[in-house]
Amino acid sequence: MKPELEEIFQKFPNRQREDLIPLLQQIQDDFGFLSKEIITGVGEYLDISINKIYGVATFYDNFRFGPVGRYHIRVCHGTACHVAGTSTILQELERQLRIKPGETDKEGLFSLEVVSCIGACGLAPLLEINEEYFTHLNLEKIKDILADFREKEQNTYES
Amino acid sequence: MDFKIEVNNNPVSVHEGETLLVALRRNGFKVPTLCHMNRFSPTGACRLCVVEVEGKRDLITSCSYPVEKNMKVKTNSPRVIKARKALVELLLSNHPDDCLYCQRNGNCELQWLAEEMNVKERKFFGEKNADYPDHSSTSVFRDPGKCVLCSRCVRMCEEVQKVTAIDFISRANQTKVNSAFHKGLNVSSCINCGQCIMVCPTGALLDISHLEKIQAELESDNKEVLFFLSPSTVASVAEQVGLKSQQDVTGMINTALKKCGVNKVFNLGFACDINILEETALLNEHMATNPSMPMISSCCPAWVQYLEEFRTEWLPFLARSKSPQQIFGNLLKTHYTNSQKLNPDQVFSVAVMPCVGKKFEASREEMTHQGISEVDAVLTVRELFRLLRTFGIDLRSLKAGQLDTPFERSSASAWKMGYSGGKAEAIALELYKMKNNGNQDGFKFSVSKNLAGKKETKLKAGNEEFGFAWTSGIEEADTYLQQLLEENRTDIQYLEVMGCPGGCAGGGGQPISRNPEKPKNRKKFCQEMVKISPIKSAGENPFVLDLYKNKDASPGSEKIKDWFHTHFRKREVMK
Numbered sequence: 001m002k003p004e005l006e007e008i009f010q011k012f013p014n015r016q017r018e019d020l021i022p023l024l025q026q027i028q029d030d031f032g033f034l035s036k037e038i039i040t041g042v043g044e045y046l047d048i049s050i051n052k053i054y055g056v057a058t059f060y061d062n063f064r065f066g067p068v069g070r071y072h073i074r075v076c077h078g079t080a081c082h083v084a085g086t087s088t089i090l091q092e093l094e095r096q097l098r099i100k101p102g103e104t105d106k107e108g109l110f111s112l113e114v115v116s117c118i119g120a121c122g123l124a125p126l127l128e129i130n131e132e133y134f135t136h137l138n139l140e141k142i143k144d145i146l147a148d149f150r151e152k153e154q155n156t157y158e159s
Numbered sequence: 160m161d162f163k164i165e166v167n168n169n170p171v172s173v174h175e176g177e178t179l180l181v182a183l184r185r186n187g188f189k190v191p192t193l194c195h196m197n198r199f200s201p202t203g204a205c206r207l208c209v210v211e212v213e214g215k216r217d218l219i220t221s222c223s224y225p226v227e228k229n230m231k232v233k234t235n236s237p238r239v240i241k242a243r244k245a246l247v248e249l250l251l252s253n254h255p256d257d258c259l260y261c262q263r264n265g266n267c268e269l270q271w272l273a274e275e276m277n278v279k280e281r282k283f284f285g286e287k288n289a290d291y292p293d294h295s296s297t298s299v300f301r302d303p304g305k306c307v308l309c310s311r312c313v314r315m316c317e318e319v320q321k322v323t324a325i326d327f328i329s330r331a332n333q334t335k336v337n338s339a340f341h342k343g344l345n346v347s348s349c350i351n352c353g354q355c356i357m358v359c360p361t362g363a364l365l366d367i368s369h370l371e372k373i374q375a376e377l378e379s380d381n382k383e384v385l386f387f388l389s390p391s392t393v394a395s396v397a398e399q400v401g402l403k404s405q406q407d408v409t410g411m412i413n414t415a416l417k418k419c420g421v422n423k424v425f426n427l428g429f430a431c432d433i434n435i436l437e438e439t440a441l442l443n444e445h446m447a448t449n450p451s452m453p454m455i456s457s458c459c460p461a462w463v464q465y466l467e468e469f470r471t472e473w474l475p476f477l478a479r480s481k482s483p484q485q486i487f488g489n490l491l492k493t494h495y496t497n498s499q500k501l502n503p504d505q506v507f508s509v510a511v512m513p514c515v516g517k518k519f520e521a522s523r524e525e526m527t528h529q530g531i532s533e534v535d536a537v538l539t540v541r542e543l544f545r546l547l548r549t550f551g552i553d554l555r556s557l558k559a560g561q562l563d564t565p566f567e568r569s570s571a572s573a574w575k576m577g578y579s580g581g582k583a584e585a586i587a588l589e590l591y592k593m594k595n596n597g598n599q600d601g602f603k604f605s606v607s608k609n610l611a612g613k614k615e616t617k618l619k620a621g622n623e624e625f626g627f628a629w630t631s632g633i634e635e636a637d638t639y640l641q642q643l644l645e646e647n648r649t650d651i652q653y654l655e656v657m658g659c660p661g662g663c664a665g666g667g668g669q670p671i672s673r674n675p676e677k678p679k680n681r682k683k684f685c686q687e688m689v690k691i692s693p694i695k696s697a698g699e700n701p702f703v704l705d706l707y708k709n710k711d712a713s714p715g716s717e718k719i720k721d722w723f724h725t726h727f728r729k730r731e732v733m734k
Binding site for chain 1: 317322323324325326327328329330338339340347348733734
């Protein structure tokens with residue numbers, strides 16, 4: 001088992017069932033996602049079936065089971081954003097990135113996630129990329145945002 | 160404490176703390192449900208048990224609501240009936256309408272409800288579940304499209320069998336019952352006990368059928384098709400068809416199978432006797448070498464698989480003898496083929512079992528010899544009935560026919576293997592005789608009246624005292640054995656474990672029914688057969704003794720190891 005995982009386990013010495021969700025959250029914060037090996041490790045540590053853990057983890061939208069891209073796009077799909085036209089925004093993103101929500105593109109550059117409500121309804125529709133917010137979106141803006149990130153990536157690569 | 164509530168304007172006496180549904184059903188009120196199971200945690204998943212309670216704004220689910228003083232309940236008010244019908248229509252909204260092609264056609268709780276609620280057309284059009292059916296397991300077939308998410312299988316797997324091979328994955332309309340990472344049952348921790356099949360209200364869980372394979376063999380003349388019937392199969396057929404123990408039920412099934420084109424029909428009880436003698440010999444050996452641990456029975460494939468997956472540290476205490484099914488398969492492919500001057504691949508051996516785990520057992524690598532399996536196919540009792548129906552055979556109209564030699568006779572002990580606690584008794588009897596120079600006078604053994612539940616009893620033989628215990632259901636067995644070890648108890652020498660509650664009488668291959676009396680009747684039938692069997696114990700079966708004589712060996716000896724013994728190994732699964 002990874003030593004980093006052991007370190008996280010040490011923060012939960014009681015090995016109780018109720019430690020499961022905080023433990024998974026901590027792991028996701030550190031590792032980025034929950035792999036099969038990690039879930040198996042957690043199962044052994046807390047003595048819970050991995051089928052149960054997978055059931056709990058898939059219940060919540062926040063847990064991921066594969067790596068995210070360097071730029072993780074979270075599209076708000078709360079009520080206000082929905083009314084303001086998130087669906088079209090999302091369609092455009094899917095079309096341009098050629099991925100569906102929950103997936104990561106082949107280069108590992110972008111990944112897409114739909115979240116319930118970011119809590120900035122006045123700025124709808126909006127999305128978040130690596131904790132940077134883009135508001136009052138329209139299709140034109142989406143094109144620019146993605147182009148900006150691609151250019152940024154190109155520059156980092158060249159320098 | 161008891162108090163009164165009012166149901167449909169009638170006073171009804173209820174116990175404090177029980178749920179409304181339990182109280183209603185005890186008092187004869189019919190309340191439908193798809194998810195409720197007695198003694199399991201309530202879920203309120205299907206919501207069909209809704210009733211109207213005066214003073215409550217919404218309808219309440221009676222399965223998860225405790226009785227309250229001065230409650231006024233309506234179980235069949237127009238509002239309730241309307242709601243129930245809508246609920247059934249919603250359940251049907253994403254159901255594949257393929258009842259005609261469904262194995263559970265005619266025995267489906269959802270189908271019954273749709274009929275009872277007078278559903279005549281599709282009201283709601285839901286998105287169908289697009290998940291592929293799971294054919295990966297050797298024993299259990301899963302069709303997610305027919306799942307109504309009642310969680311009976313999930314609770315059975317977790318609460319009774321302690322396996323948790325399946326759980327709810329995802330949320331809301333995406334919810335599915337599945338293993339982690341959407342993997343097949345073959346790589347999950349499933350132990351193939353089949354109890355999920357027994358509780359499924361629809362056709363979402365079924366056995367992997369060997370019927371087609373067998374029918375193909377029956378049609379072609381390439382191989383001699385040999386069937387062997389387990390005692391609990393016979394009990395189950397008798398129960399289902401309504402035959403008495405005085406009638407020769409085994410003989411009647413024999414005649415029926417011959418009409419289907421089966422070449423020979425044998426009695427698996429023969430191998431039960433061998434298994435009992437082998438385990439007794441092994442127990443004697445075990446007590447000398449391992450006095451601190453009980454020897455654990457190994458005839459239940461689900462229990463063996465559970466230990467191989469979850470409790471490898473207990474594997475050394477498992478009896479090394481093969482299960483009766485595999486002993487019999489081996490006899491057919493060695494002893495029988497030799498005597499008939501046939502090659503082992505010229506016969507097709509079929510076990511008829513009350514179990515789906517036996518399908519897995521038959522496929523185990525250890526149970527093959529030079530690439531030839533001992534048992535080629537396993538029929539569950541359900542499949543046996545289907546076979547008979549296909550051939551249009553009515554058992555009641557048949558005359559009993561003599562089973563085929565050389566494996567036609569079994570002792571009373573073989574019948575004891577059909578229910579929980581029976582095998583422990585049979586082994587105790589052999590041990591008693593061993594310690595008493597073959598004399599069985601004065602043998603006393605207290606058996607349980609209940610179908611399931613753990614029990615311990617002491618056997619006095621000569622100056623010695625031996626502890627025997629039995630449990631059924633994996634959770635109960637696991638907890639019991641762990642407790643024995645924690646308390647450092649050394650007074651239990653033999654532990655019988657049956658993976659299904661009640662033993663094979665409640666096995667995962669039995670006919671599906673919500674009637675709790677059925678397994679009890681099967682046990683009763685077995686016990687009656689014990690009484691009327693002319694051969695009283697395994698060690699007195701002259702045919703079995705002849706076989707040992709032929710092989711020039713005694714039970715438990717080195718010589719018969721290749722035929723009657725096996726080994727166990729650790730299994731890496733997702734757990």
